[in-house]
Amino acid sequence: MTTNAFTMRDPTAEAAPVQRERLRPPASLDGLTVALLDIGKTRSDEFLDHIDAKFSERGLTVKRYSKPTNTRVAPVEVLQNIATEADIVVEALAD
């Protein structure tokens, strides 16, 4: 038993990897809506403006979102809006 760790026993048939798989990226960006999430750090907006222009040139729909502060996780409302309105998301970290 590992000390100072919380462990549980797997209730499944153990057919999936222990480490949960990440969602696969889309095969193509055609027709997708891209969310750009400004995490609230200085100059994130400059970076995202650039990305926005590049995606728009390719004919993608771009939607902009932002966190109030980089010190906390995104508010639930922001996450829900991204999940329901966009297909993929780019988070900007620009220092």
Add this chain to the structure above:
Amino acid sequence: MSTPTDGLIVVAKRDCPTCTLIEPVMRQLAESGPPLTVYTQDDPGFPAGLDGVVDDTDLEQSFHLAIETVPTLIRLEGGRETGRRIGWHRGEWEDLSGIKGLGGDLPDQQPGCGSKSVEPGMPERLMARFGDAKLQSRLIDVSPLDDPMEVCFDRGWSDGLPVVPPTDERVIRMLAGTDRKPDEVVGLMPPNLAECTVEKVAINAVMAGCKPEYMPMMLSVVEAALIPEFTLHGLLCTTYFSGPVVIANGPMTRRIGMNSGLNALGQGNRANLTIGRTLQLIVRNVGGGIPGDIDRAALGNPGKLSFCFAEDESDPEWEPLSVWRGFKPGSNTVTLFHGDGVQAFVDQGSRTPEELSRSFAMALNAVAHPKMVQGANAILVMSPEHYAVYRNAGWDRKRIQSEIHEATKRSGAELVKGAGGVGEGIDPSRADEVIPKFWEDHGLLIVRAGGDAGLFSAIIGGWLGGRFHDEVQPVTMEVKE
């Protein structure tokens, strides 16, 4: 920490008056007897100033030595235990140690106290930590930043409600409810036909909130669900509403506190709810029967979370479902049915058994569709007040069953496609037949349950797979204890 191979062992705790009483005895043994080791359970400084005192506050040695009472004196020779004495008894301690004159001023004997290693909840904790539990399911680490219950949701282990995180301690405690080995394969769970071991049943039972004493019934529920005639694969993936409904019979239902009375089909009873829930968690987690994935139910029903109740067997005149299904009176059984939701039946006016039978038949004929026959089976859960109408007239189960069956019979002409201006219906070739609603042998299960007041009974409609008389049937299994 290794156990000595020769000499004497005393296991003690300061909190035990007998252990403190025999402190001088332990000193005598240390000075003049074979090599002495004292495992102290609660205070590493007890007994003070004695060589050979070993801190056993983590109770590892107490666990391995299977100590139930302190003080315990053990003699070891060549690595083998050759004797053990429990509590203080001068003569016995002298015999085992080979030293005379022990504790001269003490009473001849005094019983000991309970070992800390057997305090409530402790055996499972020690088994998880030091034991050879042989759990084989893989361990999932939970980061200190994560809430284990949220991890269970994130990993897809939940039916939509919180589950109890299946820690080793909880799984070991659950497994103590059965004599069956954790690695025994109960069966292959559809749809993926994955091996479902006793351990996997226990893990999912933990998650559902079961108590260990439910395990014998739980294992039988899983085994019954895997009887080919139950066609679990078809049931779990159907577009229809239905899921497994469990009806329990026998004295075990009372022992584990199942509900067959007020609100028997509702919320509030741990055994009813968690046994039914465990089966569905196993279907999901072990079998891979995920709603919206292979489970293609167009609407489903809330009973797919859990649908399990016991039959009221309090009336000696009533033949329980288990007996009607061919088991001895007093047997513990589980009957599994492919059921959807509860259809209310209200009749506050029929006072004779003939009236009531016709009334039940009218409502039963509506199962799935009024023009459908010998398709969906049904359970009729008869409440005490409705049953009283039959009982007062001297009707037994056989008579009730037969009369309701007869009362459901209708002319095929009323039921054929297009009749009554409704497209649904039976094949026109059957227009000249007189057809009962259900298969006579297993199409209608009558069960007694419910609170004393209320001229209300319940109809639980069945799966359309029931139209295949031989291939799809309710199943009953005796609970192995």
